[in-house]
Amino acid sequence: MRTPLIAGNWKMNLDHLQAIALVQKLAWTLQDSGHDPKAVEVAVFPPFTDLRSVQTLIAAERFELALGAQDLSPYESGAYTGDVSGAFLKALAAAYVIVGHSERRAMHGETDEIVNAKALAALKHDLVPVVCVGETAEDLERHGSSAVPVAQVRTALLGVPDDADVVVAYEPVWAIGSGRAATPDTAQEVCAALRAAIAEDHGQAFADRTRLLYGGSVKSGNIASFMHRPDVDGALVGGASLDPGEFAAIARFPKHVSID
Numbered sequence: 001m002r003t004p005l006i007a008g009n010w011k012m013n014l015d016h017l018q019a020i021a022l023v024q025k026l027a028w029t030l031q032d033s034g035h036d037p038k039a040v041e042v043a044v045f046p047p048f049t050d051l052r053s054v055q056t057l058i059a060a061e062r063f064e065l066a067l068g069a070q071d072l073s074p075y076e077s078g079a080y081t082g083d084v085s086g087a088f089l090k091a092l093a094a095a096y097v098i099v100g101h102s103e104r105r106a107m108h109g110e111t112d113e114i115v116n117a118k119a120l121a122a123l124k125h126d127l128v129p130v131v132c133v134g135e136t137a138e139d140l141e142r143h144g145s146s147a148v149p150v151a152q153v154r155t156a157l158l159g160v161p162d163d164a165d166v167v168v169a170y171e172p173v174w175a176i177g178s179g180r181a182a183t184p185d186t187a188q189e190v191c192a193a194l195r196a197a198i199a200e201d202h203g204q205a206f207a208d209r210t211r212l213l214y215g216g217s218v219k220s221g222n223i224a225s226f227m228h229r230p231d232v233d234g235a236l237v238g239g240a241s242l243d244p245g246e247f248a249a250i251a252r253f254p255k256h257v258s259i260d
């Protein structure tokens with residue numbers, strides 16, 4: 001069984017007080033709507049400065065929410081001003097960390113090799129990397145939708161042990177924040193290609209248990225069409241995760257896949 005994952009990437013939004021208010025509202029809305037955390041896992045990815053407050057709240061209130069960070073350093077510790085080690089994230093009870101988001105690739109020059117180093121650093125600290133891959137509009141025109149994300153995932157997962165737990169998010173760059181989501185058919189086609197490449201490189205069992213998310217302008221109105229596709233196991237949600245009612249509505253679409 002792959003448990004669906006609905007992940008909210010807040011990006012550089014909400015200070016620690018606003019974060020507390022959002023998480024409280026989100027948890028209550030999920031509880032009120034009868035959310036079953038065993039059927040759908042919900043995770044939030046606040047900015048670094050909010051992690052401690054959010055973690056304390058989740059622990060104190062026993063909210064059924066997983067915590068993730070938006071990035072990590074490939075290094076352990078030392079003279080890396082502004083960077084954050086996976087060890088520090090683990091100490092804050094983070095379960096996940098996003099690596100290779102297209103905004104970091106575009107604005108911070110993150111290459112596939114850096115993304116790979118970050119994914120390995122995450123696993124070293126027992127954090128599940130949420131590896132983001134996706135084609136730009138230009139890539140789409142030149143190579144179609146699957147070639148670039150498949151090449152990215154192959155490099156990002158180099159050297160990852162075959163018993164590792166990773167999540168891969170297919171996020172077409174042109175769909176992020178544009179209000180123009182990929183079609184569910186395209187999401188399915190690319191996720192199937194990603195799973196086939198992962199199976200080739202890491203074995204069928206690894207590919208079968210790896211959750212593949214779709215990301216790019218996901219909303220409560222279109223989530224069901226993605227979740228009904230066999231290779232889409234959840235969503236990475238940006239803008240809509242800042243609205244607790246909308247994000248909770250997105251999480252109300254359970255799907256179970258048997259891999260037996």
Ligand code: PEP
Pocket residue numbers: 009171175176177178179215216217218236237238239240
């Ligand atoms: C993202 O940035 O990961 C994302 C999917 O953003 P949005 O949902 O706003 O398109």
